[in-house]
Amino acid sequence: MYYCKRCVLPNTKPGLKIDNEGICSACRAVELKKTIDWSERSAKLHKICDGIRGKNKNGYDCLVPVSGGKDSIMQVYTMSQKYNLNVLAVNVVAHVQTVEGIENLNSMVENLGVDLITISVRPSTHKRIRKMALIKVGNPNYAEHRVVFAAVARSAYFYKIPLVVWGEDIGVEFGGNIDKDSLEDGDAKELINNDLFREIEFDSLISDASLNDELLFYKPPELNEIKNANIKSIYLGYYQWWDGIKHYKIAKTFGFKGRKSGPLPGNYLNYDNIDEKLCEVHLWLKFLKLGFWRPTDHTCYNIWNGYMNRPEAVEIVNSLQYDFPAYIEEFLEFHQISEDEFFRVAEGFRNKEIFVKKSNKWRLRNELT
Numbered sequence: 343m344y345y346c347k348r349c350v351l352p353n354t355k356p357g358l359k360i361d362n363e364g365i366c367s368a369c370r371a372v373e374l375k376k377t378i379d380w381s382e383r384s385a386k387l388h389k390i391c392d393g394i395r396g397k398n399k400n401g402y403d404c405l406v407p408v409s410g411g412k413d414s415i416m417q418v419y420t421m422s423q424k425y426n427l428n429v430l431a432v433n434v435v436a437h438v439q440t441v442e443g444i445e446n447l448n449s450m451v452e453n454l455g456v457d458l459i460t461i462s463v464r465p466s467t468h469k470r471i472r473k474m475a476l477i478k479v480g481n482p483n484y485a486e487h488r489v490v491f492a493a494v495a496r497s498a499y500f501y502k503i504p505l506v507v508w509g510e511d512i513g514v515e516f517g518g519n520i521d522k523d524s525l526e527d528g529d530a531k532e533l534i535n536n537d538l539f540r541e542i543e544f545d546s547l548i549s550d551a552s553l554n555d556e557l558l559f560y561k562p563p564e565l566n567e568i569k570n571a572n573i574k575s576i577y578l579g580y581y582q583w584w585d586g587i588k589h590y591k592i593a594k595t596f597g598f599k600g601r602k603s604g605p606l607p608g609n610y611l612n613y614d615n616i617d618e619k620l621c622e623v624h625l626w627l628k629f630l631k632l633g634f635w636r637p638t639d640h641t642c643y644n645i646w647n648g649y650m651n652r653p654e655a656v657e658i659v660n661s662l663q664y665d666f667p668a669y670i671e672e673f674l675e676f677h678q679i680s681e682d683e684f685f686r687v688a689e690g691f692r693n694k695e696i697f698v699k700k701s702n703k704w705r706l707r708n709e710l711t
């Protein structure tokens with residue numbers, strides 16, 4: 343395991359390449375972003391919007407998936423106020439919500455004046471699928487990601503909404519595997535194949551369960567159905583520079599608030615991904631598999647956007663990465679799994695090539711320096 347010389351990402355990140363100058367593909371993508379003519383990109387998006395505005399008889403021009411987080415508030419603001427489209431916001435309800443998450447979503451609807459539909463999938467099925475994803479691939483939020491993608495695509499299809507606006511392409515922004523169409527014109531139709539889903543096919547994940555009647559919101563319409571309905575999906579990150587800190591500032595003007603009592607264990611930021619409770623343990627499992635989690639993600643955003651230098655990031659990562667995640671009780675309760683069984687499953691995913699026991703504690707063999 344070794345690290346990029348410019349940010350703090352390790353080479354264990356799937357899809358990341360570190361070149362012979364020691365710089366990772368995410369940092370190279372940032373260099374490339376600086377050469378993009380963003381006003382030309384914005385003009386391109388204006389043209390797309392001009393082509394669809396007011397043409398849908400149901401009234402909505404554009405669908406924006408929202409969590410109530412800073413990025414989704416910025417997306418709704420951008421599409422409704424800057425590009426002047428009639429936006430329908432769609433929220434897939436988190437099963438273990440935080441107070442901040444509920445309040446932020448409420449203020450978004452109130453302050454941006456948009457319609458919101460919420461989709462709650464039945465908990466019994468969701469718990470089963472999350473538990474299968476936990477045990478089989480150590481990736482319980484796979485189920486959430488699947489529902490968000492499929493339910494949003496279904497909603498666009500149902501309401502015949504011509505444009506779906508996703509946030510950033512995680513492969514492009516965070517140095518993962520990149521889909522060619524996304525890179526060339528911000529097309530998000532291949533989102534279902536991105537890194538969040540790469541570990542296992544959905545059908546093989548659920549192969550030992552009989553769930554066929556319960557999966558409407560886990561299965562998106564076929565690509566050709568979406569195409570025939572003239573629904574286009576895009577990443578807004580292709581059309582404007584993606585900067586979480588700027589989004590946080592914009593979101594605050596519409597009532598968004600960070601976590602009142604400060605960052606959670608292992609977190610550097612108090613406003614990233616704060617709407618639900620199950621993602622903390624989910625992301626900590628990534629640490630066991632790949633040797634990095636929240637503190638690396640948070641400090642990398644800051645480096646890429648020019649808010650932090652590498653030595654500061656190194657210090658932060660080293661001081662936070664061995665924290666144990668918050669909300670473990672809620673996680674165990676939700677998945678109906680005992681503490682012993684959870685740790686047995688989690689430790690099964692620990693990558694012994696990168697971890698070693700020192701004074702009875704697991705530590706990375708190659709610490710970040």
Ligand SMILES: [Zn+2]
Pocket residue numbers: 346347348349350351365366367368369370
């Ligand atoms: Zn880098």
